[in-house]
Amino acid sequence: MQDKLSLYIDGAFCQGATGAAGDVFNPATGKVIASLPHAKKEDMDRALEAAQRGFETWRRLTAHERTGIMRKAAALMRERVDLIAEAMTREQGKPLAEARMEVLLAPEHIEWCAEEGRRVYGRVIPSRTKGVRQMTLREPVGPVAAFAPWNFPINQSIRKIASALAAGCSIIIKAPEEAPSCCIEMVRCFHDAGLPAGVLNLLFGVPAEISSYLIASPIIRKISFTGSVPVGKHLASLAGQHMKRSTMELGGHSPVLVFEDSDVEAAARVTAAAKFRNAGQVCVAPTRFYVQKRVFDSFVSRFTEIAKNIRVGDGMDPATQMGPLAASRRVDAIDAFVADAVQRGAKVQTGGDRIGNQGYFFQPTVLADVPDDARMMTEEPFGPVAPIVPFADRDEAIKRANSLPFGLAAYFFTRSLETAEAVLDGIEAGLVSLNGAPLNSPETPFGGVKDSGYGSEGGTEGLDAYLTTKFFAQTV
Numbered sequence: 396m397q398d399k400l401s402l403y404i405d406g407a408f409c410q411g412a413t414g415a416a417g418d419v420f421n422p423a424t425g426k427v428i429a430s431l432p433h434a435k436k437e438d439m440d441r442a443l444e445a446a447q448r449g450f451e452t453w454r455r456l457t458a459h460e461r462t463g464i465m466r467k468a469a470a471l472m473r474e475r476v477d478l479i480a481e482a483m484t485r486e487q488g489k490p491l492a493e494a495r496m497e498v499l500l501a502p503e504h505i506e507w508c509a510e511e512g513r514r515v516y517g518r519v520i521p522s523r524t525k526g527v528r529q530m531t532l533r534e535p536v537g538p539v540a541a542f543a544p545w546n547f548p549i550n551q552s553i554r555k556i557a558s559a560l561a562a563g564c565s566i567i568i569k570a571p572e573e574a575p576s577c578c579i580e581m582v583r584c585f586h587d588a589g590l591p592a593g594v595l596n597l598l599f600g601v602p603a604e605i606s607s608y609l610i611a612s613p614i615i616r617k618i619s620f621t622g623s624v625p626v627g628k629h630l631a632s633l634a635g636q637h638m639k640r641s642t643m644e645l646g647g648h649s650p651v652l653v654f655e656d657s658d659v660e661a662a663a664r665v666t667a668a669a670k671f672r673n674a675g676q677v678c679v680a681p682t683r684f685y686v687q688k689r690v691f692d693s694f695v696s697r698f699t700e701i702a703k704n705i706r707v708g709d710g711m712d713p714a715t716q717m718g719p720l721a722a723s724r725r726v727d728a729i730d731a732f733v734a735d736a737v738q739r740g741a742k743v744q745t746g747g748d749r750i751g752n753q754g755y756f757f758q759p760t761v762l763a764d765v766p767d768d769a770r771m772m773t774e775e776p777f778g779p780v781a782p783i784v785p786f787a788d789r790d791e792a793i794k795r796a797n798s799l800p801f802g803l804a805a806y807f808f809t810r811s812l813e814t815a816e817a818v819l820d821g822i823e824a825g826l827v828s829l830n831g832a833p834l835n836s837p838e839t840p841f842g843g844v845k846d847s848g849y850g851s852e853g854g855t856e857g858l859d860a861y862l863t864t865k866f867f868a869q870t871v
Contacts, residue, residue, distance in 0.1 A: 400431045400575050402438060402599065403582050405445035406592025412437040415600070417572055422488035422719040422755045423709040429486075431575050433600035436608065442567050442596040443614045446538040449593025450565040454535050458513040458563075465509035465560055467588035469502035475580060479549065482576035484710040487548060488718040488755070489673045491710055494577075500837075501553040501581065504853075507837035511858055512561030522868075532865040535563030536640060537616030539861065540609040542602070542630070544622050545571035545721055546676040546777075548578050554841075554852045555619045556585075556595065562861035564617070567596045569605050573721055606630055611637060617861065620644070621678075624801075624846050642850035642860050644842055646775045647678050647803030650796035652818060653694055654789070655687040657808035661830070663697040666806065667781075669832040671705055671717050671759050675779040676725070679804035679826060679835075683772060684783040685792050691785040695763050698783065699744040702759040707750060719755040720778060726755045729778035736762055736769040736782065746779070773799060789814060793821040803843035806832055825851075 400419070401408040411432035419429040434442070453461065472479065480494035487494075520529040541555040548571050559566040570578035582597045598605055609615055610633045618634045618641040620627055627645040634641040653662045666681045673680075686694045710718035720726050726749055733747050746760030757779055765772055765782035772782060786792045796805060805824035809815055815829055825843040826835075835841045835853060842851035851857050 403597035434598040445593035446565040453594045454563040462509040468585045469505040471584040479580045487574040504837045505557045508557035508561035528869045533862045539566040539617045540615045541619040542569045545573035548574040551621045565594045643848035645848035648801040649682045649804040651681040651684045652792045652807035653686040654809040655689040656810045662808040667701040685786045688785045699761045705759045732771040741765040797823045800846040802845035803847035
């Protein structure tokens with residue numbers, strides 16, 4: 396680990412102009428492990444100017460040339476997977492196996508976007524008038540300002556970077572201050588692959604300062620943000636004031652519906668794995684569990700058994716299955732959620748407490764019979780806590796699943812085709828999964844509805860977000 400980290404502006408790794416810096420912590424110990432430079436106005440101005448120049452250079456390369464550089468960066472990420480994954484685990488806390496999986500998925504995003512960028516086609520439109528030819532052209536939108544969260548620092552950054560570069564855009568990525576080292580090493584892969592100066596710039600700093608300054612700049616033409624609903628709404632309003640295109644991937648509160656005809660064992664096993672991945676700090680994690688009354692007790696029993704046997708510890712330990720929360724504030728937040736639910740009548744099946752007095756650890760927690768007015772049933776807990784409640788029939792389950800303003804992901808388990816069709820038609824979510832909890836892949840769209848945002852990352856929809864359509868008519 397480096398004692399002092401860096402920004403990346405105009406093709407060079409550098410320190411901030413003013414010397415402003417912040418500490419980086421290891422969540423397994425709570426100790427400071429690095430100092431991170433924070434960008435101020437001078438640094439952001441340099442990054443904006445570089446992004447403008449980089450865009451003019453990058454957009455003029457052929458898609459074939461851009462693909463070659465991007466594929467080199469992907470190859471370097473695969474070669475450096477251990478270095479990048481270890482950096483992520485030390486700063487973010489997730490088990491090393493999860494960090495490696497996240498890093499190894501990044502080259503797939505890069506390669507898929509690079510190849511899809513070679514297939515950005517316009518179309519010919521038959522004219523109503525003789526002697527007129529009509530067509531559309533797809534062009535890069537321009538320099539992008541992107542903001543990535545701390546829970547998946549590589550995955551959430553690379554989806555923005557890969558799509559922007561594949562479309563021919565330059566990008567300034569504001570990566571998470573909590574997990575900077577892995578992002579720096581990711582950017583180094585693009586640098587070493589020969590990406591022209593200014594095409595990719597990396598900033599850290601006070602989030603509100605950076606977002607407000609970059610979004611207001613006339614150089615920036617598109618915004619991409621992943622994070623909480625309140626912050627996303629604020630940034631969307633700023634983007635709207637300046638007529639900037641934006642993609643907003645915001646928080647969720649994913650319902651899980653387990654029907655009485657489902658495979659209860661499989662439902663418990665699959666959802667427990669998804670719930671406690673990354674210590675529950677996943678925007679699409681199963682969050683509200685609604686289980687039909689006839690199988691309620693058996694589901695709670697099996698889910699609780701799985702949670703009790705999860706090994707919690709330092710993510711660098713190969714035996715660890717769940718690491719610490721990413722910051723001390725998250726421990727306080729989960730503690731408050733649990734205390735509120737218990738006070739309102741929830742029954743603790745397992746967990747419910749902090750672990751030890753060093754690091755940011757919290758027990759995998761299962762609560763039964765949580766009332767609907769408990770905070771964790773209406774606010775995204777974003778941690779290793781699973782509230783499970785019974786329901787009577789399908790209509791009730793769908794109504795309760797749709798009762799919140801969130802609409803990112805939803806999961807349901809049934810063997811009935813009729814039930815499956817009714818839930819799929821009735822559920823309000825951008826991502827819906829039946830009898831499983833698959834990971835998102837580069838070729839599939841990822842995005843929500845309602846307060847969970849708008850637009851998609853991934854798939855052709857994600858690439859389209861970085862392109863504009865120009866209509867051209869020619870009289871011959």
